[in-house]
Amino acid sequence: MKELALRSDIVIVGGGAGGLELACKLGRKLGPSKVTLVDSRLYHIWKPxxxxxxxGTLDIHQEGLSYQMLAHDNxxxxxxxxxxxxxxxxxTMTVGAIVAASDNDEVLPExxxxxxxxxxxIGSTSNYFGVPGARENTISLNATEDAERFRLRMLRLMLAAEQDQEEQDGNGHGQGGGLDVVIIGGGATGVELAAELREASGAYVTYGFxxxxxxxxxxxxxxxxxxxxxxxxxxxxxxxxTKLLEKRGIRVVANCRVTAIEKDRVIDKDGKVYPSKLCVWAAGxxxxELLETFGLPLAKGGQxxxxxQLRVKGMPDLYALxxxxxxxxxxxxxxxxxxxxAHQQADYLVATFLRQSKGEAPQSKPYEYRDYGSLVSVGRSTSVGSLMGSLRGASWFVQGWMARLMYTxxxxxxxxxxxGTLRTGVLALARFLVRRATPLVKLH
Structure with a gap:
């Protein structure tokens, strides 16, 4: 292991939405000698x-933002x-070695x-709640590699289903096995994935399927x-x-507690079986688990x-968001x-560290979470959600193109x-134009 060759006044571990925003806002104020971001990946994808x-409707190679570029610019x-x-x-903290997957050579040392x-x-991972087979037989969308693995498997299964139909009936009217996708969990991730998959599967048909x-x-x-x-x-x-999902031919089963997941099927508490060639875990x-090795005070969910003030209890100069x-x-x-x-907590810690850099006393006002409501995408053309008002408990239901615009x-x-504003505008325009010159779904 190398000696203590690296040091930074403020180290942020995890380049997700909150961690990256914190690094960018502090970096623009304090500079690279004061602020360091650590992440196990080279580029950032907005997790939602x-x-x-x-x-397959979004290409990670076009969407990803390089951390090295963001570090230079911010x-x-x-x-x-x-x-x-x-x-x-x-x-002190340890940053693990980077090893090349192709030849197992060490690129960066520990x-x-x-x-x-x-x-x-450092975000979150899936909670499988001890369900047998959940970890082994499902895919969870925790990171870009998970999403890409799902996309490639979906593409292979659709190719197989297409071939099966051709073998059943050369005129395209066969009754092959098709593809069963089961999504366990009807939260935002499950609903958004189901709707996006339905639109993507329709797009695949236009490209030769x-x-x-x-x-x-x-x-x-x-x-x-x-x-x-x-x-x-x-x-x-x-x-x-639910109505939008059902309108798109997506089956929704409520009050369904999954008790076992096998390679090709899901079983619920009543013994009912759901065939599954592709299963996604989005249930919590x-x-x-890495946090359990640090000797930190943890809550029930491992957090x-x-x-x-977002300080780890009993641990000075240690924060989490x-x-x-x-x-x-x-x-x-x-x-x-x-x-x-995470966005609000990042802004709170920006104020905390800027006061600290000026030698001022820590802010006495505690962090207060403000719920602005939630929006859920149900395909490329519509969203649904609720927006919180200024009156306590008041909310407004939104749906359709206006909700979709707000979601975007x-x-x-x-x-x-x-x-920054200018580069975001240029990037949005560029991606709009690229979408007009590329397939609606990624085909490779």
Missing amino acids: SLHEVAA GFNFVFGPMTALDAATK RRLAYGSLVLA DQLDVRRDVRITILEGAARVLAPLPEKVSDAA IRAP VDVDA GDCAACTDGNGNVVPPRAQA SLHLMHHRAVL
């Missing part, structure tokens, strides 16, 4: 768009590698990084344990999403226990694992935070 990557330092260990007593303040923003009847041969089922999909959102939003999240943090804000509200929470603006707001 992973369902589009999985469906004035922070980037260290490539996974965090593998933490020594809070000496205020390094140790000393810090003044450390922010953990003309032996397939989309609704007959690509069967999509959502299994939800609660009484309705999108259970945390208002019932009106849930009902609207938990903090990465780091933080106070209302986003999905990996168990936070109760200054109003006593449990902060949900949402992108808007969330992605643009994130890009604006890390790229």
Whole structure:
């Protein structure tokens, strides 16, 4: 292991929505000698768009933003590698080696990084709740490689279904096996993925998969344990999403508790069997198990226990934000694992560290979570959701193209935070033009 050759006043581990925004905003104020971002990947994808990557309607090679480019443009330092260990007593962390997959050569050695303040923003992973076969026989959309693995498997299975139809009936009227996709979990990820897959499967037909009847041969089922999909959102939003899904030929099964998952089928508590050639787990999240090795105070879900200032309890100069943090804000509200929470927490810590850099006392005002509502994409042309008003408990139901426009603006707001207004506008225009010159789905 190398000696302590690296040091930074502020180290942020995890380049997701919250961690990256924090690094960019602090870097522009303090510079690369003060701010360092550590991540195990070389480029950033906005996690709420992973369902589009999985469906093939978004190309990760066009969408990804290079961390090295962002570091150069925003004035922070980037260290490539996974965090593998933490020594809070000496205020050092270990960044694991990078090994080339092609020939197993070591590209970067294991390094140790000393810090003044450390922010953990490493996100979340799937919670399988002990369901037999869930880990082995499902795909979870936790990262870009998961989404790309799903897309490639979906493409192979559609090719097989197309070939099967041709063998059944040379005129394209056969009754082949088709493709069964089961999505376990009717939250935002499950609903958005189901809708995107339906539109993508229709697009594949226009690019040569003309032996397939989309609704007959690509069967999509959502299994939800609660009484309705999108259970945390208002019932009106849930009902609207269900109708839109069913209109697209997507089967929704509520009050369905999955008890076992095998290679080609899913079994619920009543013994009912759902055939499945491709199964997605979207039924819950938990903090990465890596946190259990750091000796930090953890909540029930494995998240780091933080106070209302986002400081790890009993650990000075150590902070956490986003999905990996168990936070109760200054109003006593449990902060949900949402992108808007990570965005707000990043802004709160920007103020904290800027005061710290000026030698001022820490801000006494605790972090307060503000719920601005939720929007869920149900395909490329429409969204549904609720917007929170200024009056306590008041909300407005939104649906259709206006909701879709607002949903798209969330992605643009994130890009604006890390790229700036002008570059975000240019990038949005460029992607609009590229979509007009490329297939509607990625075909390779």
